[in-house]
Amino acid sequence: MGTARRLILVLIVLIALASSTAYYATQMSLRDGAVRERVMGWLAVGLMSSVCALVLIVIWRSLGKTVQIVRHQLLTLEGSGEVGLIMVDSHDELGQMVQEFNRYLTRIKSRIEQLKLQKRELDIQIRVADAEKRHTEAIIFSISDAVLVTDSFDELVLANESAERTFGFTMSRMYRQPMARIINDSEFVKLVTDTRSENTERRRRVVEYSRQVAGEKRTFNVTLSGVMDAKGECNGVVAVLHDVTREKEVAAMKTDFVSNVSHELRTPLSSIKAYVEMLVDGEAEDETTRREFYDIIQNETDRLGRLIDNILNISRIESGVVKIHKEPLALTSVIKDALEVARPQAVAKRIQLVDELTPVFYQVLADRDMIYQAILNLLSNAIKYTPDGGRVTIRTVVDEGKKTVRTEIKDTGVGIPPEDMPRLFEKFYRVESSKKMAKGTGLGLSLVKHIVETVHAGEVGVFSKVGQGSTFYFQVKLAD
């Protein structure tokens, strides 16, 4: 039952009591003395009023207590920052109100829980997106190709380190700067802006593009793709620059190589064919001429064989299938053999072939055929690139401390330009300025390097000055 109803009930009872008392007192006052009855009446009224007041106070206090409990709980909840229910042990109107209030709170509480869950999901999504973004950036940054991304205003929004190097700028300073301000090449800027403005074309396109990077001309295959939004509008461009300079050089070198090898093979073959035909046709009349022809055929056949060996050895060493037979051998004797083979070549050009070999026959642990090949290639090169009447010197230097022997081949030849030095020992590489001086396959030095460094764990190198000559050397360990 509600407090208010109880209050009304109590009031009705009290009013009824007070009225009946007053009525009884009035009846009494008519029969007995007026004063006594009046006092009795007032006494009854006073009593009733006191009881009334008492009941009111009791009700008021009980109400105040419930409100107090509610207030206290609210304060505690506020302090805890939680949404909780209010516990009231009362079933009156206040209790009902609190219950309604609690139902409302429960709804809020579940809504808050729901929001919290959504927030956690969003947090996770943000973290995942963030990680993905960093991941994507890391991928872009680790790509050796230069990557540039622009927005719909042709402003730079992303560039990796390679792009910074290629175009010479710092991303942190150029973020959202117009492309035209960053890249001092209208051709490239136009490629990007055209890709964006062409808009309709979704297909990526690849164009060849060249520019100077660190003083060197580099050629790139540029892949340009428009970044399309949901409406099919182009709102940016991704440009990826793949450096193909080296690939192009290698391709050119290979073409050169095929042509060189074919030429080198055909030259001795021409002699063999011609001299054989002369013999068959009986054009060599006397025995001396015939003998001369036989010698030429034999020498040219050997030359052809050596050439094929050179080509095969390189590919064998590179693929690791070559059989290596190392034995202790006297380097000096190998050098002497190579000198004898190279001498006719030197004599033909009136080149003085000098040896300054150590008198002691130092032993090295080496594959005789290979070391011989390396020495012969170096001697043959020295003679080839030294003008007529020059001088080629071969000497050995022993380092007792390091237990190594160094073989040096010095010429008074044309020398090697500094820019060619780093690539001298590369397969197929030929010094441009010396191509006219002598023929070759670009294999000789590459083979020397393989023989000395790959097979014998030695070291090969060169000093050179254009117009003064070159000194090639290789160094191998002495045998124990």
Added chain:
Amino acid sequence: MSKKILVVDDEAHILHVVSLKLRNAGFGVLTAADGEEALEVMNSDRPDLLITDYHMPVMNGVELCCRMRENDAIKDIPAIMLTARGYALEPEDMQRTGIRAVLSKPFSPRELLATVREIFGLAEAASPDEAVA
């Protein structure tokens, strides 16, 4: 009077064998090891035919023929080119350089001789070869 032929090649063996083949056939033979030397020889002793290798130091066979065409005294000398590069000449190039025939190395001295005779318009029967023999 026998025809004079200049043979140019940086390979001594080829010079030797071609010279011998031509001499045996009754031609007069001059030799040079590179283009520079060939031009000198041509200027001092005009040959009737030039046989040149393509790939040589200093200048290649085509360059040699072009240089030859710049000089009025020797510009009409016909040429045969030997090449180890499978080098093919366009008709315009042949016109421009005066090269009449291209023989691929390895070549047959027999074929070379036949080409030489063809250029000189010599019938097999009336060849200087027969005359000498």
